[in-house]
Amino acid sequence: MKKLFTLMAVLLFLAFSSNTFAQLAKDSWGFGFGVSYPRLTSHNPGIWPQNESVGGFLTIQRNFSEHTALRLQGRFNHISYAWGAGLSRDGNTNLISGNIDFVYTFVPCESVSPYMFAGLGGVYQMYDNPPDPTLDDLLDYQVNLGLGIDIDLSSTWALTAELGIHQVPNTSLDGQYGTGLGGIFGATTDAYMTFNLGLMYTFSKGEPSKYCQLYDGISADVPEIDYERIENIVKKHIPKEVVKEVVVERPMDQKWILVGVNFDFNKATLRSESYPVLFHAVQVLLQNPDMRVEIQGHTDNIGSDDYNMKLGERRAKTVKDYLVARGISADRLSVRSFGESQPIADNKTADGRAINRRVEFKVLN
Structure with missing residues (x-):
């Protein structure tokens, strides 16, 4: 014994x-x-x-x-x-x-x-x-x-x-x-x-289990994301407006384009490379508890206007749900869809359409 x-x-x-x-x-x-x-x-x-x-x-x-x-x-x-x-x-x-x-x-x-x-x-x-x-x-x-x-x-x-x-x-x-x-x-x-x-x-092990990923958070094997290339595409396709000198009584609305938070065609689910970007957004919102944000959903030009408006809203709501799940009060967040009406890239190319399937934040206060 x-x-x-x-x-x-x-x-x-x-x-x-x-x-x-x-x-x-x-x-x-x-x-x-x-x-x-x-x-x-x-x-x-x-x-x-x-x-x-x-x-x-x-x-x-x-x-x-x-x-x-x-x-x-x-x-x-x-x-x-x-x-x-x-x-x-x-x-x-x-x-x-x-x-x-x-x-x-x-x-x-x-x-x-x-x-x-x-x-x-x-x-x-x-x-x-x-x-x-x-x-x-x-x-x-x-x-x-x-x-x-x-x-x-x-x-x-x-x-x-x-x-x-x-x-x-x-x-x-x-x-x-x-x-x-x-x-x-x-x-x-x-x-x-x-x-x-x-x-x-x-x-005789079967398919590797993803069950344990719940312990470590969301993870996936994805190729390295070239964020600099994405940002350059965004800057290249932003419409250049000729603005005359204007005197304003308050600052222009602040808007964030969440570079990296894009969606697959006809989808409203977050891709794995979106999580680091949204994690950073959560930190900013937590550090600024008075900030209120409008989450704006956008699409490419494939599909009807009515369908794309609904798809843009679903994408904005997906991001809102993520933020709320991470501790951001839902009262500080609103959603709005622009559908295909505000492209920032050329919808004639696959890269351009991928960039347009995006979400932006507009700071309301």
Whole structure:
């Protein structure tokens, strides 16, 4: 028993000192193996569990999603106990079991991830020097419940440690018929628990999962954005107006063209390269809590005027929703669509139309 805990401590140290963690897949297979320390939790008076118990297991596991799996497990457990006057005699119950368990992983994106399992199995009970010499070997079923933890060691290997309790429907697990206590939910039939330590090898991984991106925010593999080129295109196509000298009583309305916040054709969803730009806009608005902004949506000239007005409004609302989700009060934001009426680039070219599918901010105060 002491050696088992020493081995567990060494493996835990190696796990936490490792810098390589598993890439989560949407689905995969796993093969596991390990050692167990079984111990009776329910036994008759005059019978006492001993520390010489030992066991082992083999597992094949199908991971259907990031959270759920089904595993088939074969186990052998050698459970020892003392009985008789002064507990002077030794007895053993050997268990061979096959189990099918449902496994639920709570935080699959972490390198250290707890899980729970529940299931059923068949168990063959064999007795060696039991207190009741009339006992015959017995084939029965068992109910399994437990908690465990997976610790990533590499992209394919994980350390598993778990505690399980296994309830059988008979009262002879300790080599003698009789009512005991310590079963699942207070059951009066016999039960035993297992402390398990093993390794799991993951193979046949499916498509890489994007589930864990929720932890790190929105990310995507996109080519490097040439913002300078986009800005030059915008400046090149801004209409040049001849303005005579005018005296104004107040400053001109301030307007931001959000370079980089553009949309795919006929879409109102944000592209991945838009998020850094909008993040900066959020910081400006947070630093100026009195600033009120009109979010103006624009389109290219493909489609009817009426349709493009609605599309521009949807684009402006998408940006507003993003800002509100990041803590900007909706009362400070309004939306307005100009459709295709205010191009800043030539709609005859694909680049020009891409630039025109944009959003601008107009500062209202």
